[in-house]
Amino acid sequence: MKFSQKYKLGAAVATGVVLAAVATTAIAQTPRSAQSDRTDRTAAASEQDQLAALHRAAKAEGGKVTVYMGGDAPGQWDSLAKAFTQQFPDMKLNLVTDLSKYHDARIDNQLATGKLVADAAILQTTQDFDRWKKHGDLLKYRPVGWDKVFTNAKDKDGYYTGVFYGAFSYLVNTKQLPAKAGDFKGTDLLKPEFKNKLILTYPNDDDAVLFGYQQIVDEYGWDYLAELAAQNPKLIRGVPGSAAGVASGDYLASIAVGGDARPNGTQVFSDTERFNSWAQRGAIFKEAPHQAGAKLFMSWLNSQTVQKNAIATWTWSVRKDVAPPAGLKSLASYRNTDPKAFARFMSDRDAVERFRSQVELYFGQVKGADPGDPDNTLGRTPGAF
Structure with missing residues (x-):
């Protein structure tokens, strides 16, 4: 199935590709002292040193990583994959995009059959991360810059970390x-x-x-x-x-x-x-075939440099030391949104399904192909090396 130019434009608008040019200049919206600028440069340099060490470990492991990422259209996150491989050209990244509700089923099946392909997942289905944590499926890992991530965007124990606010x-x-x-x-x-x-x-x-x-x-x-x-x-x-x-x-x-x-x-x-508003969660699996590669990817994604350049952000960065995009106030200043509310909603699956069934009475059953996998070609184990 071919997508129209209009649909491709929508994918860009909806996922921050359009916002990237805005957020790259967002730092200029917040005046800072020279001392603060020096502190930021020092912090960024330190993070790059940490990434360099993670890169060496990933290369020693084989230089591969597969990430399942929630999205609505094939190629939606190609700009993210391109930015990663530009910085680490000797790394092989399989970034697989599909609806989160299909990716989580793939991951559950891979875990159940002992054939895990996904090294890491970045999904909208917040309840899955709590469940995977409870079942011992996630690796406890705090990526680079974890201490700078807002508390409402990360697991207190370090099993998952938000990568952007939707x-x-x-x-x-x-x-x-x-x-x-x-x-x-x-x-x-x-x-x-x-x-x-x-x-x-x-x-x-x-x-x-x-x-x-x-x-x-x-x-x-x-x-x-x-x-x-x-x-x-x-x-x-x-x-x-x-x-x-x-x-x-x-x-x-x-x-x-x-x-x-x-x-x-x-x-x-x-x-x-x-x-x-919610923090899109990301995590590494304990049995990930390319654990070092996954650590590199997640740390790169959460690093100050990447978050500032809006490669990873949709609207607001999850980091306290990155200013909001031009035209937006800080997320905390919006009194009519709660970044934790969506996760609470998602955690009660019985209530979600009851509400969904009632809403369907007004709008009818869903019709049309999976927008993330319109040709139904991804299968159970996409991204396998």
Whole structure:
């Protein structure tokens, strides 16, 4: 299956490729003293020394690593893989992208059959990391810069660490934004001008999107979903398609997805309504075939240099010593989001499934190919060397 240019644009917008150019200049948004600059340079140099040592160990191990990464489109994280191999050209990285809910099944099957291929996983399914930790499947490893990672973005015992903060909220075509973007509310989408002009990612297909709808139902009740469905929205699988549809102007808005958070971009963070923010967790498996390679990758990803250059970030960095992208306040200053709330939602699987089943009554069963693996070619053990 070939993807249109519009879909590819959406993938970039939704995953921080577009934001990379913004966040690379974000440091300039926060004035610092000369002493602070020197401290940062010293810290970065120290981290590079640690990475060099990890690189030597990974080379001695064979110079290979396989990472399963959650995403909505093939090639979504190619820029990440390219940046890693540019810094470590003698390393062979298999970075496999698919929906997190399929990657976790692969990993569980590989663990059950004793044929583990994934050395590390970076997924949206937060509950899996707690379960894998409990079952003794994860390696206790604190990557480079772990002490600089926000407490809400890491396991206190060091079994998993966040690599970026995701954020799902409203997307609105910039020409339709109110005078103050923060004034936007979900009830605005029920106005006549949005009839037939909404593009929505199936909430019953993606748990991060689903949690956004949970917050909306908590705010407005179930009748809101009935009125929203009456607006005749276009329903699709995957976040990138919604982001692309709004960015192009073909549609005016979407709900509970990620997009372009730059000034004058499409992503809107309401001043009053809650939005979903969470730390995307990453971990190494205890039985990883390339444990040293996985340590190098995870430490590189969490290093200050990579986080500053927005190679790893979607919206906010998980590190305290990296400024937010231009146009965004620090995540902690948004009083209407809780980075821990999504993990709590995900941990109660019975409640998630009950809510999903009810939401499906309003939007119907999910239709369409897996956006992460549209040709169904990845199989059970993708990324094996």
